[in-house]
Amino acid sequence: MDKKKVVAPLVCHGHSRPVVDLSYSPITPDGFFLISASKDSTPMLRNGETGDWIGTFEGHKGAVWSCCLDKHALRAASASADFSAKLWDALTGDVLHSFDHKHIVRACAFSEVPPALLLLKFLQDTNLLLTGGFEKILRIFDLNRSDAPPREIDSSPGSVRTVAWLHSDQTILSSSGDAGGLRLWDVRSGKVVQILETKFPVTSAEVSQDGRYITTADGSSVKFWDANHFGLVKSHDLPCKVESASLEPKFGNRFIAGGEDMWVHVFDFHTGEEIGCNKGHHGPVHCLRFSPGGESYASGSEDGTIRIWQLGPLGQIEDNSTANGSTTANANDGMSEVTQKIDELAVSETKKMEETQVDGVEQKVVDA
Numbered sequence: 001m002d003k004k005k006v007v008a009p010l011v012c013h014g015h016s017r018p019v020v021d022l023s024y025s026p027i028t029p030d031g032f033f034l035i036s037a038s039k040d041s042t043p044m045l046r047n048g049e050t051g052d053w054i055g056t057f058e059g060h061k062g063a064v065w066s067c068c069l070d071k072h073a074l075r076a077a078s079a080s081a082d083f084s085a086k087l088w089d090a091l092t093g094d095v096l097h098s099f100d101h102k103h104i105v106r107a108c109a110f111s112e113v114p115p116a117l118l119l120l121k122f123l124q125d126t127n128l129l130l131t132g133g134f135e136k137i138l139r140i141f142d143l144n145r146s147d148a149p150p151r152e153i154d155s156s157p158g159s160v161r162t163v164a165w166l167h168s169d170q171t172i173l174s175s176s177g178d179a180g181g182l183r184l185w186d187v188r189s190g191k192v193v194q195i196l197e198t199k200f201p202v203t204s205a206e207v208s209q210d211g212r213y214i215t216t217a218d219g220s221s222v223k224f225w226d227a228n229h230f231g232l233v234k235s236h237d238l239p240c241k242v243e244s245a246s247l248e249p250k251f252g253n254r255f256i257a258g259g260e261d262m263w264v265h266v267f268d269f270h271t272g273e274e275i276g277c278n279k280g281h282h283g284p285v286h287c288l289r290f291s292p293g294g295e296s297y298a299s300g301s302e303d304g305t306i307r308i309w310q311l312g313p314l315g316q317i318e319d320n321s322t323a324n325g326s327t328t329a330n331a332n333d334g335m336s337e338v339t340q341k342i343d344e345l346a347v348s349e350t351k352k353m354e355e356t357q358v359d360g361v362e363q364k365v366v367d368a
Contacts, residue, residue: 132160258285
């Protein structure tokens with residue numbers, strides 16, 4: 001595969017260990033935000049457009065495998081190897097609640113309210129948190145009653161690798177680190193209603209912004225599924241193992257993929273032709289996500305950095321030579337009062353963590 005023109009990304013330092021998950025907020029009146037999960041135990045919040053560091057969430061005692069922001073970017077959630085998932089106040093950095101589990105928690109996701117229902121006042125707050133991990137159990141926590149026992153769905157064929165919501169929170173998607181396929185669960189019955197078959201375990205699963213497609217990565221393949229009828233729409237085989245993939249949200253005409261070859265590949269959705277290949281990471285790419293407006297995308301790597309790449313016109317990738325390597329970038333310029341409050345989030349300098357017993361457990365299952 002020919003290597004096309006390389007883009008100089010915005011480089012975001014700060015994590016001391018591999019970055020394993022990234023998640024953007026939707027676009028809010030204050031812009032959009034990016035949260036990252038790392039094996040260094042400290043999720044970080046950034047300005048989604050500039051990559052400027054805003055704050056660090058401190059409290060986990062083991063590697064953090066997954067993270068997400070709610071639709072207003074006011075709350076964050078994280079899943080960790082310390083056998084817990086945490087709910088955070090994104091304005092203050094405080095832990096709102098810690099949800100104990102009996103094993104490593106690998107994935108988390110806030111419920112999504114469909115746009116058509118946002119005018120209903122009682123539905124405007126995200127109220128469910130979904131988690132999954134090495135217990136092979138999906139848990140649904142009611143955030144309005146955080147001390148109440150969660151609902152449990154315990155028929156997963158193996159440890160849970162990814163989770164997501166679909167169909168206005170009526171369906172759950174989950175993949176396993178031990179078996180191929182993406183399972184769709186009916187929330188009301190707790191039963192599997194469909195399995196999207198894959199040859200290898202699904203390492204990345206994303207529901208498109210318009211709800212039309214499910215994007216999965218398994219082995220060296222990126223697949224696109226119809227999110228309503230569950231048929232396979234397209235499948236593209238790549239020359240290396242792929243760990244993550246994401247579909248451009250605005251037009252749906254491009255997708256990105258990354259994995260063990262350390263490159264961030266850009267492809268034409270319709271033809272599968274590679275139209276860009278971006279170099280910069282010094283280790284395998286573990287996670288990729290498009291920004292909510294589709295004008296840029298972020299990648300996280302084994303090298304501990306996050307890189308934000310600008311997306312050029314179809315068939316052309318623009319050269320962006322600006323780089324931001326600061327771990328203490330000022331995020332106040334041009335930002336609203338809400339964002340300034342976020343900037344006051346309690347942080348301390350990134351320090352080398354003492355390896356805990358729990359983190360020792362996750363080291364053994366890093367490739368699970």
